[in-house]
Amino acid sequence: MSDDDRLTALEARVAALEGRASGSTSPDPTAFWALEGLLERVEDPGAVMITGHVTLPDERVAHWQESAGTGDLLDADWSEHVATLAALAHPARIRLLQETLRGARTAADLTRIDGMGTSGQVYHHLRQLVAAGWLHTTGGGRYEVPATRIVPLLTTLLGARR
Template identity: 55%
Template sequence: MDAERWTALEERVAALERVVTRRAGAETSPPPTSSEPDLDPEVFWALLGLGARAADPGAVMVVGSVATPSGQTARWQLGAGTDDLLADEWDGVAERLAALGHPVRLRLLRHVLHGRSTARELTEVEGIGTSGQVYHHLRQLTAAGWLRNRGSHYEVPVESVVPLLTTVLGGRR
């Protein structure tokens, strides 16, 4: 990304942070509705940018720029048109989503993102379970692509960091 585009992105993020701060602790902005033709560009800058590029009936994007506590950096985006998503079979994503459906697996992923990378370190987490249970969950996460095994170390693949965090964010809704 060139310096000019990076500066513009930093300015947009700063503007968004100012709006969030002004809202005195509000975690999310209100969802846009069809009765809101003039969306606030300081709040909905990403949505407005997507709308300017996507033809009707629209599109969906997952995008993020992340520096994890373990020092990993991920800048990633994926988009798809609404028609393509609605016409596609969703069965193919069930295994990947199901792997996130267990609270221990989510805790393991969070700990890996924080820098615990070996099975031994992960079994030392209080309340995580026995070593056999931890290995079972690590295998499930690895098979689904949320983790990668590098010898005795596990990592969240850089291409999975942003999808993982946006899935968790969506689950907060």
């Protein structure tokens, strides 16, 4: 990417951020198509939804959509999800998931990643990710993120960027 292309992209991102901060609406009328569809279907106090379409480098495709009412979420016992979220709360585990999304890998492959640690450490992290449902084994000692977890994982990471 040339310097001019990078500058143009940066200017567009700054303009979008400034528009968000000032509360102005996007000039693109389709920018909130998912939200508009949700608003048409759900009454107050509202709902949240995650949705996505992902094609991974290994050509696996994940389509996912899930929604929940605001009241149901606020009234739920959030502590039930601590272990699932905690499994993501380590740099090595996040890296293992990222590398695994690039294609199912064996523990030996994952151990060879720079800075990943010893094979014992890698197996420890893999066990935690499997126990939390973020990974499963596919046979032959290979690991992959289950299709039902791909979009939720990526939307969790997207939400963390905010």
